[in-house]
Amino acid sequence: MTRRTPPRPVDVEELFPEVAPLRREAVRLHPRAGRPMPGDSSVGGPLLWPAAEPWPECPRHPGSPMVAVVQVHRGDVPDLVPFPAGRDVLQVLWCPRPHEGQWVVPLVHWRSAGEVGEVRPMPPAPVDAVYGHVPRPCVVHPELVTEYPSWDLSDELWDSLDARFERVEEETGWNYQDHLSTAPGIKLGGYPGWSQEPQWPDCPSCGAPMDHLLTVESTEDHGPEQAWTPVEDRDRRREGAVLSLGGLGGVYLFECRTCPDRPFAHRYDS
Numbered sequence: 001m002t003r004r005t006p007p008r009p010v011d012v013e014e015l016f017p018e019v020a021p022l023r024r025e026a027v028r029l030h031p032r033a034g035r036p037m038p039g040d041s042s043v044g045g046p047l048l049w050p051a052a053e054p055w056p057e058c059p060r061h062p063g064s065p066m067v068a069v070v071q072v073h074r075g076d077v078p079d080l081v082p083f084p085a086g087r088d089v090l091q092v093l094w095c096p097r098p099h100e101g102q103w104v105v106p107l108v109h110w111r112s113a114g115e116v117g118e119v120r121p122m123p124p125a126p127v128d129a130v131y132g133h134v135p136r137p138c139v140v141h142p143e144l145v146t147e148y149p150s151w152d153l154s155d156e157l158w159d160s161l162d163a164r165f166e167r168v169e170e171e172t173g174w175n176y177q178d179h180l181s182t183a184p185g186i187k188l189g190g191y192p193g194w195s196q197e198p199q200w201p202d203c204p205s206c207g208a209p210m211d212h213l214l215t216v217e218s219t220e221d222h223g224p225e226q227a228w229t230p231v232e233d234r235d236r237r238r239e240g241a242v243l244s245l246g247g248l249g250g251v252y253l254f255e256c257r258t259c260p261d262r263p264f265a266h267r268y269d270s
């Protein structure tokens with residue numbers, strides 16, 4: 001079943017023309033509990049991982065297997081994120097065990113589906129994984145949506161827009177940050193769903209600001225208003241990935257698309 005996010009309930013670019021040039025596209029994955037196969041795009045695995053390669057382990061917990069978080073086949077999503085040449089599968093894993101000073105230790109891997117051969121079965125998640133850090137297996141329903149910056153607005157734009165944001169909320173009930181700017185849930189591209197001051201990383205190799213690759217937020221729900229709830233899911237309970245990242249927070253993955261080895265970094269907030 002497809003999932004369609006309803007249009008924004010007000011015309012964002014007419015009310016706030018300053019954000020129009022900052023418009024970005026994102027692909028919401030809309031994970032729903034299911035039985036994905038290694039050849040499918042999924043949240044929570046199983047991954048198309050070659051039997052000939054060892055399963056990734058946490059660098060902070062040697063011998064401890066990472067868990068599958070997101071797998072995206074290029075052909076399953078709109079052409080938004082540029083895959084590296086010759087690669088057609090994006091795989092994101094992380095270690096779900098507790099770590100001093102950070103929630104999860106992630107790994108981003110780009111692979112060519114045609115070179116996998118025999119598939120390695122996914123190992124069980126560590127028994128001492130933090131609750132809510134192991135996504136339940138889900139099939140995905142990718143959907144292209146339009147976003148505008150929320151916390152990523154510059155201070156100058158905040159100053160010029162703040163009074164209008166408040167007036168529109170008083171008149172319509174729609175809050176710019178919650179209902180009009182960034183889509184909640186798990187998504188490729190677009191703007192990170194920061195819930196506080198952004199901390200964009202710089203590339204450790206070239207020093208340039210990195211690109212946002214993937215947001216993994218705990219939930220697709222944004223309160224009772226259902227501004228971002230797909231029309232197919234109105235008034236019924238959704239069975240998603242059941243994540244709890246710092247309560248209702250999120251993990252944001254970034255990458256450098258100019259450095260050949262695609263360095264990645266992550267941030268998180270709650």
Ligand SMILES: [Zn+2]
Binds near residue numbers: 095096098
């Ligand atoms: Zn670990």
Ligand SMILES: [Zn+2]
Binds near residue numbers: 256
């Ligand atoms: Zn770089």
